[in-house]
Amino acid sequence: MQASAALPRALTRGRILPAVVGVWWVATTGLTHASPYTPSADAQILAQIPAGARHAQLPARRLARDRIDVALPLARIYINESRTTGDLRMLGYADAVLAPWVGPNSDSADALILHAAVLQSRHDFSAALRELDRGLRLRPDDPQAWLIRATVLRVLGRYEEASLACRKLSGRVSVAVDTLCEQGLRGLTGELTSAYAALTDLPTHTMPAAERAWRDSELGEMAVRMGRDEAAERWFKDGLASAPEDFYIRAAYADLLLRQRRANDALVLLMGKENLEPLLLRIAIAQKQLHDPGLAASRARLNAVFAAEHQRGEGLHRREEARFLLDVEGEARAALIAATDNWQVQHETDDVLVFVQAANATGSPQAAAAALVFVRENGLEDARLRNQGERL
């Protein structure tokens, strides 16, 4: 890490030899294997342990195996932790406490629906839908189940089915949640302007903070797709004010800033967030725009994350990987492969965008034909895609 900072300094002072040596050093250390060390002081802190990840909680986890009234609240805590902090391990813990209760003979709708939430967060969408089916058979009106189902189907681009799921919510959830579910889908299927208006008109003074943040996030994303960046920025700022931990809003806001080449503003927004990989990706893009020497460390970390994922055979972050390859590494062909793989799993607007961008960057725009057909068939409007079209 130190060599990459020393290198630009050496070059600007005109000392070529140290620069050459520096390059050689960085190149070779990149190739060497792990090097363990023995810390010098007992007091040296090695890691922080988040609440919920303590060994001392083992008795509670053991109890959860036998008592569903211990398992369910514990699972909810883990799932919420993972949602607010993006911690994937928490999903594993939730999986472990739910496992005894979601077997083939499960009779707990609550356990099945929570398990579906875990699967959805892991992008195992078909398994999540199957689990929701099982839960809904036991409790056909469960609003949480229908909401998760609507979300999953929306991510998969199955908008009609998602709309049916949203309709099952009416009367069982607050007006805000009902409207957000329905209008979010209308905004993706050719009614962007009226959906935007409908959400803007929602009264917010009675909304809990979480619903307000969802509304701000949805409106921000819609404004971006309408090409109204100023409005989008206002929504994202509001959203972060009510929910500063929401990394989805932060990532979307960072994308807006990066598109406007306001990389410095993006870095300020993302300060201290290097531990969340989707945000680290945006940090890396900003660093690249600014020729910031910190880019080397960000790249190393992201490369390691994606490499480990490949080794595990999982593709949880394929979309981020595609953007990383395209916008940071400049590897258009590899980005297209990642974007194509990602398209097999999910069809969100950002998945369309990275697919089309990667295809254009390799000079074969027809490679993203599947995404363009999807856009046309659903009447999906996205100003960011129009710019791509002009580049052709």
Add this chain to the structure above:
Amino acid sequence: MLAATNVCAHSASNGFVTLTVSDASVDGSLELAIRDGELAVGLDADTDGRVTWGELRAQQRAIENYVRDRLIIGAGHAPCHLSFAPLQVNERVDGSYLWLPLTAACSATPRQLNIDYRLLDDVDPSHRGLLVLTAVGATQTAVLGGAAGTQSFSFIRPDPWRTLRQFLRTGVWHIWSGIDHLLFLFSLLLPAVLLRREGRWEAVPLARPALLNVVKVVTAFTLAHSITLTLAALDVVRLPSRLTESVIAASIIVAALNNVFPRITDRWRIAFAFGLLHGFGFASVLAEMGLPPGARSVALVAFNLGVEFGQLAVVVAIMPLAFAVRRTTFYCRGVMPWGSTLIACLALVWLFQRALG
């Protein structure tokens, strides 16, 4: 109760198992994120939410017992006995890991290892052990844990003769299908049967000078590309492929134009200088195939020999013909100037294609 966001952050829970099998034993290490170590055996003794080196050190025995219970390495029918060395720390990009050196004593020299990895499986089923196993110079990787259960890894030493034959064939094939290499060589060899006198090409009277010319050019080319092929294949030197491919195209232009406007009479110098870059071109083929670990030198030498044999075969086929027709107008005024010009034009097209991608 809200719709879940679809963005996930943080890496998944990975442990790293590195094992090297030598004749006597299996040595290596197990790494666990400090966080996972806490979950497994409890490290944060003062429950202040932070794990210090002192706290980690104190749990050496607890960690050893945990690993002995949940990492079963067997060879053949009996499990290997695990012994450990003092803990260390390894910094990875996503944080600090505990590093536990281990040795597995197996009853006989293992030809196959069975590994059952069950760390954290009761509290975090998403945890996986990423394995790197090195045996007889070959490296295998695998993902341990999860539903995979016990996995088996066997190691076979690659047969050197088979490797030799395989890479010899590849070398020959590569030079025969490498039009650019052949065109470069032949641009330099076409005038070998001629000599320049008073601004014109004339046939060389005797065979010996022609033979000497051929030998000098071929030897220089062979020597140069062998050197860089070896350096590049062993990863000592690396050049971007776009650069080398472009320079190879440029080398053909130089060699061909030198026949039309002769400037350099010692063509073996051109052969050597550009031969160095052709070597990088050969190396990229090897890189695509991959040198078999445990037989790298055999493969490299065989490939090189294959290239030379293939090259020699073509030279031996064509040069006597050239010698035979060297006096003809067809050769002196036709093949030489016009053939060379054609070659230069073709190479120019390649240069543009390769340089501009």
